Amino acid sequence: MTDTLRFAVLATDIVVFTVQDGELCVLLIEVLERPFENRWALPGGLVKPEEDILLAARRNLAEKTDVKSAYLEQLYTFGELDRDPRGRVVSVAYMALISSEPVNLKTTDRYGGIGWFPVRKLPVLAYDHREMIEYAVGRLRTKLEYTNIIYSLLPEKFTLTRLQKIYEIILGRTLDKRNFRKKFLSLGLIQPTKQFERGGRQRPAQLFKFKHKTFKELPKFFD
Amino acid sequence: MTDTLRFAVLATDIVVFTVQDGELCVLLIEVLERPFENRWALPGGLVKPEEDILLAARRNLAEKTDVKSAYLEQLYTFGELDRDPRGRVVSVAYMALISSEPVNLKTTDRYGGIGWFPVRKLPVLAYDHREMIEYAVGRLRTKLEYTNIIYSLLPEKFTLTRLQKIYEIILGRTLDKRNFRKKFLSLGLIQPTKQFERGGRQRPAQLFKFKHKTFKELPKFFD
DNA sequence: TCAAAAGTGTTCGCAATACACCCATGC
DNA sequence: GCATGGGTGTATTGCGAACACTTTTGA
Numbered sequence: 001m002t003d004t005l006r007f008a009v010l011a012t013d014i015v016v017f018t019v020q021d022g023e024l025c026v027l028l029i030e031v032l033e034r035p036f037e038n039r040w041a042l043p044g045g046l047v048k049p050e051e052d053i054l055l056a057a058r059r060n061l062a063e064k065t066d067v068k069s070a071y072l073e074q075l076y077t078f079g080e081l082d083r084d085p086r087g088r089v090v091s092v093a094y095m096a097l098i099s100s101e102p103v104n105l106k107t108t109d110r111y112g113g114i115g116w117f118p119v120r121k122l123p124v125l126a127y128d129h130r131e132m133i134e135y136a137v138g139r140l141r142t143k144l145e146y147t148n149i150i151y152s153l154l155p156e157k158f159t160l161t162r163l164q165k166i167y168e169i170i171l172g173r174t175l176d177k178r179n180f181r182k183k184f185l186s187l188g189l190i191q192p193t194k195q196f197e198r199g200g201r202q203r204p205a206q207l208f209k210f211k212h213k214t215f216k217e218l219p220k221f222f223d
Numbered sequence: 224m225t226d227t228l229r230f231a232v233l234a235t236d237i238v239v240f241t242v243q244d245g246e247l248c249v250l251l252i253e254v255l256e257r258p259f260e261n262r263w264a265l266p267g268g269l270v271k272p273e274e275d276i277l278l279a280a281r282r283n284l285a286e287k288t289d290v291k292s293a294y295l296e297q298l299y300t301f302g303e304l305d306r307d308p309r310g311r312v313v314s315v316a317y318m319a320l321i322s323s324e325p326v327n328l329k330t331t332d333r334y335g336g337i338g339w340f341p342v343r344k345l346p347v348l349a350y351d352h353r354e355m356i357e358y359a360v361g362r363l364r365t366k367l368e369y370t371n372i373i374y375s376l377l378p379e380k381f382t383l384t385r386l387q388k389i390y391e392i393i394l395g396r397t398l399d400k401r402n403f404r405k406k407f408l409s410l411g412l413i414q415p416t417k418q419f420e421r422g423g424r425q426r427p428a429q430l431f432k433f434k435h436k437t438f439k440e441l442p443k444f445f446d
Numbered sequence: 447t448c449a450a451a452a453g454t455g456t457t458c459g460c461a462a463t464a465c466a467c468c469c470a471t472g473c
Numbered sequence: 474g475c476a477t478g479g480g481t482g483t484a485t486t487g488c489g490a491a492c493a494c495t496t497t498t499g500a
Contacts, residue, residue: 047302050304077276079233161451176492179491181453182454182455200451203496204451402463406461424472424476424478428480454495457492458492459491464486468480471476473474473477
């Protein structure tokens with residue numbers, strides 16, 4: 001091998017999802033550099049020669065937000081020759097999920113802005129980042145149905161209605177309240193707390209929490 | 224970016240599956256170079272600077288077999304810092320599926336041998352290739368249940384029993400013959416031919432073929 | 447007392463499962 | 474004629490889907 005060493009530029013891009021205002025949203029930053037000036041892009045950056053790719057994803061994410069993402073998963077590696085007009089860059093895409101609590105977004109002078117965008121109304125994106133987001137949405141939908149990753153999109157305590165809404169928003173269809181509760185509770189993933197969410201002018205909703213906030217595959221789930 | 228260009232060695236490894244003699248088998252080559260001399264490894268190699276990764280996988284596969292694989296899918300990118308003792312090598316792993324027809328295997332002076340190994344009885348492997356194979360087996364099992372990729376593991380014409388055996392071998396459990404046929408035929412993916420497989424000292428089995436040999440997701444499948 | 451969301455059970459239909467015998471052939 | 478795998482139908486069950494009213498609170 002040593003006589004034929006080949007090199008490529010390695011990068012990582014992170015599709016950070018959260019649910020906000022009834023929409024599945026993704027975190028984007030505004031590019032200033034040509035040829036994508038004023039377009040929006042996924043947070044990400046280069047992987048250092050002696051840096052683990054997963055850690056590079058975490059680092060790049062930490063440089064833009066103060067979020068410790070609850071969940072980070074490698075998605076797919078994008079290596080089309082012409083995906084970056086500046087030259088050959090191979091990018092390992094990740095998906096991150098964070099709870100929809102307020103998040104501090106940083107910005108540096110290398111970027112114009114940073115913000116959450118509903119995946120249903122994305123701006124014009126730089127590079128192949130639209131493709132990455134579409135891929136990530138597909139993966140998220142799939143995983144929602146056979147794993148417990150939804151825990152990473154929720155705060156510590158939450159109502160069953162909020163839980164259901166997240167499923168509905170991501171899956172893109174409504175679910176029957178009684179069937180949803182019956183089925184989800186039977187999974188045994190969550191337990192009721194003794195607290196209730198008050199404040200609306202309606203009956204208070206009981207707050208639940210996950211027994212364990214660790215990734216798990218489930219036997220079955222919602223079709 | 225140009226002021227901070229970073230480099231990594233990019234490679235690809237291919238987990239080539241086939242079903243042979245009642246076993247799910249994977250194609251391995253024998254490494255001669257230190258420090259993995261006499262261990263077995265997945266076929267693969269470096270990605271050239273101006274080469275698409277998928278094409279690099281195809282090329283590396285073609286250099287070892289004369290198989291045009293029916294199916295090739297990117298699996299996961301392995302980038303642990305110490306996964307290759309010779310230095311930092313990031314490898315994009317692929318999964319290939321081929322029909323269990325006889326395949327010509329080539330070998331070059333850079334490798335000691337090449338052959339098929341049952342995934343249940345793997346030799347000691349080089350690098351992180353065992354991990355890659357385990358990942359690939361998981362993906363294969365999953366995809367078998369919600370896609371039609373099994374077509375790529377079968378010859379043009381096949382009996383229903385052979386089809387069922389492949390499911391049983393990969394899923395690792397037996398299936399009921401009547402239920403299997405009822406369900407698979409109801410998917411409408413295959414059609415009977417007018418030919419029968421003779422030769423055994425039993426009733427000849429009707430040969431079937433796939434209507435389309437293109438990748439498809441299925442509504443549901445075997446649990 | 448009214449508006450708003452919380453909470454709760456039963457029925458129905460279908461799809462998955464379990465299960466056993468006759469058929470066509472080669473030897 | 475017998476051994477071998479090929480081929481076929483029905484009954485049961487469990488799960489997902491459909492569906493409506495009462496409860497609790499704040500204003």
